[in-house]
Amino acid sequence: MILVRLPLAIFALILQSAFLALGQIWANKTRSILTTIGIVIGVASVTAVIAALTGLKTNVLTDFENLGTDKMFVEPDYRGPSKRNPRGYFFGLHAADFDGMLDHCPDVRAFTRQTEQMLTATNGTRSQDQVPVQAVEPSWQQVENRNVVVGRTFSLIDDQHARAVCLINARLRDRLGYPADPAGDSILLGSRRFRIIGVVENRTESSMFSFGGNGMEAFIPFGTGVGSRQNENIGVVAVCRSPQVADEAKAELAFFLRHKRRIPVGEPDDFRVEVVEQFLREFSNVSATITLVATCVVGISLLVGGVGIMNIMLVSVSERTREIGLRKAVGARPSTILLQFLVEATMLCLMGGLIGLLGGEGILSALKQIPDAHLDKSYIPAWAVALAFSFAAGVGLIFGMFPAIKAARLDPIEALRHE
Amino acid sequence: MVIRLENITRHYKVGPERIRALDGVSLEIDRNEYVAVMGTSGSGKSTLMNILGCLDRPTSGAYALDGKVTTKLSGGALAKVRNERIGFVFQSFELLPRLSALANTELPLLYSPAAWWGRRARARHAMKTVGLGDRMRHRPNQLSGGQKQRVAIARALINKPSILLADEPTGNLDSATTDEILGLFDELHRSGQTIILVTHEPDVARHARRIIRMKDGRVQSDLPVDADVVGQQVPAPLAAVEGAA
Numbered sequence: 001m002i003l004v005r006l007p008l009a010i011f012a013l014i015l016q017s018a019f020l021a022l023g024q025i026w027a028n029k030t031r032s033i034l035t036t037i038g039i040v041i042g043v044a045s046v047t048a049v050i051a052a053l054t055g056l057k058t059n060v061l062t063d064f065e066n067l068g069t070d071k072m073f074v075e076p077d078y079r080g081p082s083k084r085n086p087r088g089y090f091f092g093l094h095a096a097d098f099d100g101m102l103d104h105c106p107d108v109r110a111f112t113r114q115t116e117q118m119l120t121a122t123n124g125t126r127s128q129d130q131v132p133v134q135a136v137e138p139s140w141q142q143v144e145n146r147n148v149v150v151g152r153t154f155s156l157i158d159d160q161h162a163r164a165v166c167l168i169n170a171r172l173r174d175r176l177g178y179p180a181d182p183a184g185d186s187i188l189l190g191s192r193r194f195r196i197i198g199v200v201e202n203r204t205e206s207s208m209f210s211f212g213g214n215g216m217e218a219f220i221p222f223g224t225g226v227g228s229r230q231n232e233n234i235g236v237v238a239v240c241r242s243p244q245v246a247d248e249a250k251a252e253l254a255f256f257l258r259h260k261r262r263i264p265v266g267e268p269d270d271f272r273v274e275v276v277e278q279f280l281r282e283f284s285n286v287s288a289t290i291t292l293v294a295t296c297v298v299g300i301s302l303l304v305g306g307v308g309i310m311n312i313m314l315v316s317v318s319e320r321t322r323e324i325g326l327r328k329a330v331g332a333r334p335s336t337i338l339l340q341f342l343v344e345a346t347m348l349c350l351m352g353g354l355i356g357l358l359g360g361e362g363i364l365s366a367l368k369q370i371p372d373a374h375l376d377k378s379y380i381p382a383w384a385v386a387l388a389f390s391f392a393a394g395v396g397l398i399f400g401m402f403p404a405i406k407a408a409r410l411d412p413i414e415a416l417r418h419e
Numbered sequence: 420m421v422i423r424l425e426n427i428t429r430h431y432k433v434g435p436e437r438i439r440a441l442d443g444v445s446l447e448i449d450r451n452e453y454v455a456v457m458g459t460s461g462s463g464k465s466t467l468m469n470i471l472g473c474l475d476r477p478t479s480g481a482y483a484l485d486g487k488v489t490t491k492l493s494g495g496a497l498a499k500v501r502n503e504r505i506g507f508v509f510q511s512f513e514l515l516p517r518l519s520a521l522a523n524t525e526l527p528l529l530y531s532p533a534a535w536w537g538r539r540a541r542a543r544h545a546m547k548t549v550g551l552g553d554r555m556r557h558r559p560n561q562l563s564g565g566q567k568q569r570v571a572i573a574r575a576l577i578n579k580p581s582i583l584l585a586d587e588p589t590g591n592l593d594s595a596t597t598d599e600i601l602g603l604f605d606e607l608h609r610s611g612q613t614i615i616l617v618t619h620e621p622d623v624a625r626h627a628r629r630i631i632r633m634k635d636g637r638v639q640s641d642l643p644v645d646a647d648v649v650g651q652q653v654p655a656p657l658a659a660v661e662g663a664a
Contacts, residue, residue: 009532016529027517326513329474330574331502331530339462412474416513 013339021344025351026318035312036352038305041396043356044353046298047380050387053287055295055378060283066204067108067393068111068145069277070244070252074257077272081235081304084267091270092233095226097260101238104256107249111238112140115225119169119190120219123176124285131172133189135225136264142376143239151183151198154221158197166194172216189218197383305352313345313403316411324407325415338408345400346393353392358383420486421581421613422448422471427480429466430634440466441477442636448582448615453608455616455624457649458633465586467633468617472505472584473497485581500567502531506575508589511565511580512561514574519544520566521555524573531578549603565596583607583614589623601626614619621649 025032040396064305074093076312081088095113102108121131138154140146148167181257182196202215226234240249250273250322257401316326324337330339367375429441441463448454456462465622470482473489477496481490489500501507501528505661514523525542546555549569568588575583585604605626608614618624632639632648644650 017564023517170426249529322513323515327526328498329472329501329507329513330527331498331578333498333530335495336498336530348662413469 001103013336014343016090016345017336017340018347020340021347024344025228028316030350031312032351034354035308035350036305039349039352039392040305040356040359042301042305043353043357043392044363045301046294046391047360047384047388048367049294049298050384051360051378051380052375053260053291054381054384056329057287057376058377059374061280064276067276068239069248069280070239070241071275071276072108072141072238072240072253073272073276074238074253075272075274076233077270079268079270082267084300085270091261091413093236095222095403096233096238097257099260101253101256105249105252105368107240107245107252109239109241110139110142111236112137112143112196113234113236115139115222115227115234117288118219119191120188121172121176121190121216122188123185125175126177127188128172128214128216128239130214131189131216131218133166133220133225135220135222137222139221140237142338143237146203147201148198149201150181151196153198153277156217158221159223163221164194164227165197167200167222168220169198169200169215169217171214174273182220185217186212189220195228195391219298233295243277246275250275250278260267270380274380286332295334298365298391305349306395309345309348309396310399310402312348313341313400316344317341317403317407320407321415322417324410325412325418328410328412329416337410338404341404341407342397342400342414346396349392349396349400350389353389356386360388420447420503421450421452421484422446423471423481423483425481425483427467427470427477427482428476429463429470429475437510439636441470444480444636446631446640446641448613451608451611451613453604453614453616453628454631455627455629455644456631456633457617457621458639458646459619462633463636464617466636468584468586468615470581471615472507473500476620480582493494498530502527503578506545506567506572506578506580506583508575508583510590512564512571514567514570515628516559518555518558519555519558520551520562520570523559524577526574527578537551537651541555541577542573545577546570548576549573554633560659563596564592565599566569568577568592568600569603572600576607581613583612585614585616588616589618589620591604597623624649 053270076090076092085091098111098113101111114134116132118130119133121128121133135156138156138159141148141153149170151167154167158164168178168182168187178185178196183198183200184397185196187194187196188235196266200217200219203217238249238253238373240246253273256272258269259268263270265337294419308418327337328334357380364378364380367373423445426445427441431438431440440474444463444467451618451650457466466475470477473484477490477542481488484488484499484500486556489497490502496620515526516522518526521539521542524545525538525554528538528541529640543550543555545553546552549572551566551569551573554562554566554570562570572588588604599621604614604616614627616627617621623645624630628644630649631641632642632647640647
């Protein structure tokens with residue numbers, strides 16, 4: 001019975017104190033609002049920062065998702081003269097460096113070597129400048145996850161025989177006025193004629209990584225491209241079995257390449273393996289750090305706000321000394337008085353928190369107007385709302401404690417004699 | 420026996436000095452008594468009042484209210500005693516200015532375990548008892564002095580206290596209103612309420628049935644009203660002076 005009645009009684013007491021506190025705050029409207037400004041600013045800034053970061057993160061995550069979090073990029077890394085390379089020659093990656101890689105790198109699912117050059121694409125009288133033409137291996141399909149909407153993909157034979165076939169994307173097809181299914185038609189890339197075997201869907205546009213250009217693409221078999229441009233300075237895109245083994249895959253790849261490129265022990269790599277998963281992790285770390293720093297800064301402003309709350313509560317206690325004395329005389333326990341003032345301070349802070357939250361929303365909608373800031377997906381997450389309110393309530397409790405104790409300890413006789 | 424005081428002392432320390440505000444007071448007050456405590460300022464009557472009201476604890480001695488010794492109770496338990504057994508009426512009314520007369524009357528119920536749904540009705544009933552049935556929604560500043568003191572009395576009575584403690588209840592009132600309030604006290608006394616009144620005015624004390632005179636922290640005299648000076652016929656010249664004042 002007591003287990004049911006005690007919490008109920010406490011709840012009723014808190015409710016009652018809350019009503020009293022609301023009356024008190026309402027009676028001193030101007031003062032209450034001025035007092036809470038510190039809290040308002042603190043909460044507004046923390047929610048705005050968290051919301052902006054959340055929006056940024058959403059954008060970045062979608063972009064990385066589009067890019068593929070299991071992807072790795074291998075590029076030559078020029079490090080200037082070294083013991084092994086005293087003249088500082090630039091060693092590009094060679095196609096042969098990657099022969100047999102899948103056998104030695106168990107965590108790499110697939111990879112493609114590729115080169116790129118900008119060419120003019122022509123269909124009869126229509127032409128398009130600056131089309132990136134990429135020479136890719138048949139495994140490109142698995143690596144990039146790009147669907148061929150009409151026609152077929154590259155086959156091993158296309159690659160090995162360096163056949164003059166190509167894939168174009170839908171945008172290039174439309175630009176050059178091909179029919180919906182252009183398979184079998186011919187296209188001039190640079191000065192060489194290719195047969196179109198299929199159409200690839202357009203690349204997902206990304207807001208963070210601008211690939212630049214006009215969004216038109218053409219692809220030719222790697223063998224065909226290498227045949228025309230030598231096998232120097234190629235790039236490699238690989239995918240690992242899952243984002244979780246990205247680090248292992250990276251290590252295997254580096255080990256394999258060092259062996260192939262005969263880099264002695266102790267020499268630095270002359271290539272770079274970039275893992276998307278790693279970027280993602282770094283970004284997460286950075287955003288966590290920013291959140292932490294913002295929270296600390298906001299903590300300071302809340303501290304200042306809290307001192308304001310404490311000050312006004314002290315004023316309130318001394319103004320209401322007689323009232324406290326009377327309440328005690330008619331039977332208010334010290335704990336009841338303590339609770340009343342604590343609840344009042346907390347309500348004041350929560351009110352500040354609410355106004356601050358609205359302010360944060362306001363700041364956010366202003367931030368969203370900034371073009372190219374990638375904040376369009378920003379929103380205040382539920383946990384930030386909870387954080388803001390618990391911060392506010394915490395400030396109320398901590399800084400309201402001293403005035404409340406002071407009120408609770410008042411001697412009723414002295415208090416009733418107070419002028 | 421409502422009140423039993425046994426050899427109560429109350430000492431204050433002011434710097435190096437020890438002030439004996441109460442110096443061995445023993446008293447018994449029965450149910451339905453109407454007692455006036457008189458004395459000059461510094462006689463210890465306020466201290467006695469505070470101890471009777473459980474606002475203060477004696478330095479030594481025992482105080483039993485309704486047969487229960489309160490001397491060793493904690494602050495919270497004393498608050499409960501004040502809430503349930505004692506009704507205070509102060510000289511300066513002590514009404515909360517922002518609350519209506521009804522809410523002021525209801526105040527002690529806020530701190531008692533009484534269920535909230537019975538509060539308003541009890542407060543209304545108490546207001547009617549003191550004859551303010553038509554002033555419930557008024558704020559204290561819309562009431563006259565006498566009406567304010569009636570609200571305070573209603574507040575004091577709402578928990579059906581064992582004793583009604585009135586500290587100079589007419590000190591801030593004019594003579595007509597004083598009679599009105601004292602009339603109310605007489606009525607309450609007739610209906611069985613135990614009343615303890617602290618005053619220095621003989622005219623007020625005369626309404627009581629028993630007069631306790633304090634001096635230097637001790638009981639100087641404790642007599643029925645008829646035996647005390649204030650109960651005697653007022654000398655004519657003094658009456659004239661008082662009437663002129």
